[in-house]
Amino acid sequence: MLDDRYSLAFELYPYRQSPDQSAARPVRHPVVVVGGGPVGLATALDLGRQRVPVLLLDDHEGVGTGSRAICFAKRTLEIASRLGCSGPMLDKGVVWNVGRVFQDDRQVFDFDLLPEDGHAHPAFINLQQPYFEKFLFEQISAEQARGAPIEIRGRNRVEAIEQHDDHARLDIATPDGDYQIEAGWVVACDGARSPLRGMLGLDFEGRVFEDNFLIADIEMTQSSFPTERWFWFDPWFKSGASTLLHKQPDNIWRVDFQIGWDIDRAEELKEENIRSRLDAMLGKGVEYRLVWSSIYTFQCRRMQRFCHNRVIFAGDAAHQVSPFGARGANSGIQDADNLGWKLGLVVKGLAPPQLLESYDTERIAAAEENILNSTRATDFITPKSKVSQTFRNAVLKLAETYPFARPLVNSGRLSVPCVYDGAALNGPDALPGGPARTRVGSACVDAPVGNGHLLEHLGDSFVLLGINVDLPDLPETAPIPLRRVVFRTSDDLSGALAARYLGTGAQAVYLIRPDQHITARWSAYDPTAVQAALMRACARE
Amino acid sequence: MAKLNTEPNIPTPDEFYAALIAAHEGKTDTESAALNARLILLLANHIGDADVLEQALAAAQ
Numbered sequence: 001m002l003d004d005r006y007s008l009a010f011e012l013y014p015y016r017q018s019p020d021q022s023a024a025r026p027v028r029h030p031v032v033v034v035g036g037g038p039v040g041l042a043t044a045l046d047l048g049r050q051r052v053p054v055l056l057l058d059d060h061e062g063v064g065t066g067s068r069a070i071c072f073a074k075r076t077l078e079i080a081s082r083l084g085c086s087g088p089m090l091d092k093g094v095v096w097n098v099g100r101v102f103q104d105d106r107q108v109f110d111f112d113l114l115p116e117d118g119h120a121h122p123a124f125i126n127l128q129q130p131y132f133e134k135f136l137f138e139q140i141s142a143e144q145a146r147g148a149p150i151e152i153r154g155r156n157r158v159e160a161i162e163q164h165d166d167h168a169r170l171d172i173a174t175p176d177g178d179y180q181i182e183a184g185w186v187v188a189c190d191g192a193r194s195p196l197r198g199m200l201g202l203d204f205e206g207r208v209f210e211d212n213f214l215i216a217d218i219e220m221t222q223s224s225f226p227t228e229r230w231f232w233f234d235p236w237f238k239s240g241a242s243t244l245l246h247k248q249p250d251n252i253w254r255v256d257f258q259i260g261w262d263i264d265r266a267e268e269l270k271e272e273n274i275r276s277r278l279d280a281m282l283g284k285g286v287e288y289r290l291v292w293s294s295i296y297t298f299q300c301r302r303m304q305r306f307c308h309n310r311v312i313f314a315g316d317a318a319h320q321v322s323p324f325g326a327r328g329a330n331s332g333i334q335d336a337d338n339l340g341w342k343l344g345l346v347v348k349g350l351a352p353p354q355l356l357e358s359y360d361t362e363r364i365a366a367a368e369e370n371i372l373n374s375t376r377a378t379d380f381i382t383p384k385s386k387v388s389q390t391f392r393n394a395v396l397k398l399a400e401t402y403p404f405a406r407p408l409v410n411s412g413r414l415s416v417p418c419v420y421d422g423a424a425l426n427g428p429d430a431l432p433g434g435p436a437r438t439r440v441g442s443a444c445v446d447a448p449v450g451n452g453h454l455l456e457h458l459g460d461s462f463v464l465l466g467i468n469v470d471l472p473d474l475p476e477t478a479p480i481p482l483r484r485v486v487f488r489t490s491d492d493l494s495g496a497l498a499a500r501y502l503g504t505g506a507q508a509v510y511l512i513r514p515d516q517h518i519t520a521r522w523s524a525y526d527p528t529a530v531q532a533a534l535m536r537a538c539a540r541e
Numbered sequence: 542m543a544k545l546n547t548e549p550n551i552p553t554p555d556e557f558y559a560a561l562i563a564a565h566e567g568k569t570d571t572e573s574a575a576l577n578a579r580l581i582l583l584l585a586n587h588i589g590d591a592d593v594l595e596q597a598l599a600a601a602q
Contacts, residue, residue: 376555379562387565387573391558402547402600407554 002155002173004060009130012062012137015155021179026169029055030347032183034158034170034196036060038069038129039315039332040189041136045083046340048143048150049460052347055181056150057172059157063137066292067128067217070248071326073415074114075443076333077121082460082516085139086121089132093125094247099229101411103396105236109406110228113414118496119446120453124414126248128217129329161186161199161311168310185343186311189332194317200308206301207375209322210261211382213296214240216274217252219289220282225253231411233381233396239277242381244411252291255281256323258382265295298322300375302367306335307360314339319367321374324381324412331370334417335363341460341514345538350479355539358425366418373413380410417443420517427511427520427533433504434521444516447497449487454497457485460514462534466525467497468507475527477534513537545596 013036020027031047033040036058047054072089080086100110113123140150159178160171167182188196197204230245237243240257247253257277259268267273274293282288302319306312315332339359345351383389398405420426420441429440437445447454464471466486474484489498502508511520511533520533535541551557565573585594 373555376559380558385565385573386570387568387577388562391561395558398600404547404549404551407549407551408558410555410558413555 002059002157002175006060006064006066008060008062009065010063010134012134013058013152013154014061015175016153017174017176018153020181021174021176023179026180026182028167028182028184029053030184031055031187031343032057032170032181032185033187033189035188035190035315035317036063036133036152036154037189037191037315037332038133038136038329039336040187041133041140042079042083042333042336043187043189043314043340044150044152045085045136045140045143046336046460047344047347048140048148049083050341050344050348051147051149052344053149054151055183056152057156057158057170058152058154061154063130063133065130066294067130067248067252067254069129069132069326069329070126070246070254071330071414072125072127072132073326073330074119074121074123075415075417076330077125078443078446078455078516079333079337080136081121081456082337082458083136083139084142085135088135088138089125089127090121092131092135092249093127094227094249095122095125096227096229096247097123098226099231099411101399101409102230102232102235103393103400104232104234106400108233108396108399108409116496118448118453118492118494120455121446124326126246126254128248128250128252131249132329158190158196158199161196163200163309163311166310183310184347187339187343188311188313188317189315189336190317192316192320194313196311197303197313197317200311202308203304204301204320205304206299206320206371208299209297209378209382211297212259212261212263212265212268213298213323214257214259214268214274214277215294215296216255216257216278216290217248217292218255218278219251219291220253220286221251222287223251223253233392233411235281237280239281242411243281253288259295263295269293269295298378300371300378302364302371305360306363307356312339312343312356312359314363318363319371321370322378324377325370325374325414326412327370327374327415330415331366334366335359337515338363345480351538351540358423358539362418362420362423362425365420365423369418370415377410377412381412419443425513425519425537425539427536428529429521431503431505431508431521431523433502434508435500435503438501438510438518438521440518440520442518444510444512444518445500447492447500448494449491449497454487455516458512458516459483462514462537463512464530465501465510465512466508467501467510469509469525471509471525473527475531475534477531480534480538480540482530482534511537542592543590545593545600547600
């Protein structure tokens with residue numbers, strides 16, 4: 001039976017019968033995305049914008065309740081902007097850049113995540129996951145109206161999968177019974193408990209952390225807390241071994257208490273017990289409404305490989321981290337960003353399937369980086385031994401007075417895009433004096449140009465960016481489209497464009513992938529070199 | 542007089558901290574305390590400067 005696993009925040013794609021269900025033989029779809037969470041929606045949106053027919057299957061009829069992921073990083077917003085929907089996210093989301101760390105009742109230090117200007121998007125917004133998903137869905141609807149070949153089927157649950165050389169066959173359950181389809185490619189975005197991963201009998205190894213976290217979203221209309229991330233180690237109010245407080249839209253606050261390993265889950269989830277922790281923290285007489293609560297434990301783990309023949313895993317289905325650092329949903333969106341253009345080129349026959357190997361290696365490198373950072377933060381927040389606890393407390397004590405200890409305090413290293421250093425698709429990094437932050441492999445750093453920003457000029461095809469260089473006669477790159485974008489340092493009087501893209505050089509040429517990662521750069525324009533780097537970036541050489 | 546550097550001076554602080562904690566893995570409390578003592582003595586010798594060591598002793602109090 002198709003039982004609901006959760007209730008819906010927004011019903012978006014009610015079940016409708018598809019002609020596929022009565023077809024004489026299974027209908028073939030070029031790409032089937034399984035799972036309608038943030039990663040599945042972003043993948044379908046990206047492919048549809050490339051006019052690649054994509055079918056998304058979800059076992060519910062819309063977005064589930066519960067805010068779950070709340071921190072969406074700048075890179076995620078830049079990707080959403082490329083996909084056309086960062087506007088409503090920024091309008092609805094709560095912008096924050098400042099974090100404060102406390103121990104007991106003392107502030108240890110504060111930090112600003114975006115100490116520089118010239119970015120179209122803030123370091124972070126907080127936004128309940130249902131809104132984030134709804135905005136992606138609305139953009140899908142807008143693209144559908146413009147002819148994008150995206151179809152979403154609600155209450156369609158994949159029951160079985162069989163892999164063949166050039167496709168996979170899916171058995172799907174619906175309220176009207178089962179049917180089968182074939183998929184040229186399957187993108188598995190079906191979450192941390194990924195049923196597809198289970199059906200294929202694939203590994204998901206990693207480290208379990210023995211601690212429980214009680215998460216509560218509360219509505220507080222009268223509050224004196226500022227729009228900042230506040231993190232307490234050993235808080236004076238004793239509601240948890242650590243506590244995190246974060247603001248969300250609609251006067252909702254996220255509170256996250258670390259409550260230990262040996263707990264009675266049912267007991268802790270009783271409203272009166274959640275309230276006693278909250279009352280201790282907020283003080284008597286502060287009024288609030290409990291909107292949502294949950295107890296979670298976590299693991300840091302990943303699949304050995306993300307690509308398995310015709311099935312490609314993305315997001316939580318492929319890798320899982322602790323929440324410290326906001327590296328879950330944000331890295332999943334980067335998976336979609338990395339996969340979208342590659343799968344698009346492969347399905348269109350413009351690049352060989354080997355291009356997808358680079359998704360595997362690049363995103364595994366990113367997952368490793370995220371797991372490493374999130375494991376270290378977790379080890380700092382929940383020390384596993386007496387000596388580890390002693391060092392942790394020494395760091396916090398010294399950090400109050402001495403700046404040197406502050407970089408050692410780790411309440412979560414917040415999500416930044418992975419740099420694909422040394423990736424097989426990379427071309428030459430031939431810009432002497434070029435800044436490290438825009439080296440080959442990096443995601444493009446935003447910068448002001450004219451009345452707007454650089455990234456909005458890049459779009460989602462390959463781009464050749466010239467700074468203080470004209471780019472006459474683009475090389476022949478058919479069938480891969482290449483667009484030309486030229487700016488001069490005089491387009492940005494703040495000097496940020498030059499600082500971020502020229503360094504000590506006078507001019508530069510950047511070859512930028514559709515996911516806005518830099519794949520080669522030079523100090524002068526050489527059409528032959530550009531052509532070679534572009535072919536390499538598509539695994540066509 | 543040389544001054545104790547209390548500004549950030551470790552290029553990769555997370556890597557250092559992880560290595561420090563890892564060095565104690567599997568040790569009893571007594572073994573850990575002994576490891577810390579050896580570590581302090583090694584670092585103190587590397588610093589050498591008596592003024593700096595005196596300031597560090599005071600700052601750690």
